[in-house]
Amino acid sequence: MDGVHVALASGESLVVLGPNGAGKTTLLRMLATLLRPDEGSLALLGHDCPEHADRARGAIGYLGHDPLVYLDLTAWQNLELFADLYGLDDPRTRIVDGLDAVGLLPRAYDPARTFSRGMVQRLGLARMLLHDPDLLLLDEPYAGLDARGRALLDEVLAAERAGRATVMVTHDVERGVAAADRALVLRAGRPVLSEPVTDVDPAAFRARYEDLVR
């Protein structure tokens, strides 16, 4: 990564676009405190990172390519684990609400291994939102989801986005731009575009994007 400058306020959303190998996931993993930048500065939710990454982590929600849940545990056991790791009060209510929001409450006591790919991704979504994070980091969250799963994910994210900063990495340019306030396009680790997209037609933006990354 080189020359990337991102500033995001609470309630704002950023979509990060680019071809494979552009550095999108690397950027997101830095924001998730999973990678240390060699140079430059990173402040998350008012905490300088990586020095104070441990203070920022409690307010970050991350959903990557993988849903980050144990397939051999039940949906309830997975959320119970993360409720304890995040030190949540009243975990029972939060787990019930979380599973209900993603439509998995009837399957709460089934091992995640018995779920379809879309259901596991929804469980990952419930895990991400369980601790009411201030910063949502989404890496290809639509990957592997069918149309119904995508619609549900859109619905949940739209409901949960208010008051949180959101960064989404996706190859789905139109869907990403439609959901974001700003777009950052990367190519070979460098930004080639960074601008607001609130009033931009997603289809028209896609044509521009194709030119930028060609």
Place this chain on the structure above:
Amino acid sequence: MSPRSLRQFRALLVKDLRLELRTRDTAIAMLLFSVISMVIFQFAVGTRTEETTPFAGGILWATIALTAVLGVSRVYVPEREQRVLDGLLIAPVPRMVLMTSKAVAIVLYLLAVEIIAVPLVGIFFVEGSFAQDLPLILLTCLLANTGIGILGSLFASMALFSRAREVVLPVLFLPSLLPVVIAAAGATHSVFGVSNDMAEYRGFSLFLAVYAVIFGLVAYATYPFVFDD
């Protein structure tokens, strides 16, 4: 440990035990490995004579050390295979808590193996009665397991990001276990069967405790950097 860390530790340990109870991958593999090893030793050195009794402690702890390598190499398998490690690392869990939970899981797996392996080594190799020695050998197991667990958790975490972890882990871990094997075998030998040298037992036990404390301090100083640097 703060109440919050204690809650995190308990949750991580319960998770590991739940996964183990569901899949029965690690403890069963360790148990089978240790039983098969001792059967092989039995054919190699003979059965339950005056000559085999002095070797019982050494056979037991050589077997436990090799079994520990198997257990330690599998301790992060759920996180690796089900790709959940990032979820744990993003959570506000001190690295010390994460690795302590793994160390305790290793200790419990080893204890599960030793519950079978210790009587078995007595039956196979110790002439005469040994039931009265089991409480002291259990204490040796607890001391040795603590050192093995701390060291195993540290090396397993370090090897996690290595491509050649299957090679790196035994190469680093087994030589580091040598002092534990020597001291635990010595402690076991000093009380197993007809032997009853309590001064020797105390000396070896003290060594095992010091080993656990030293590697506990090394791990405490190292843990935060294993995942983050």
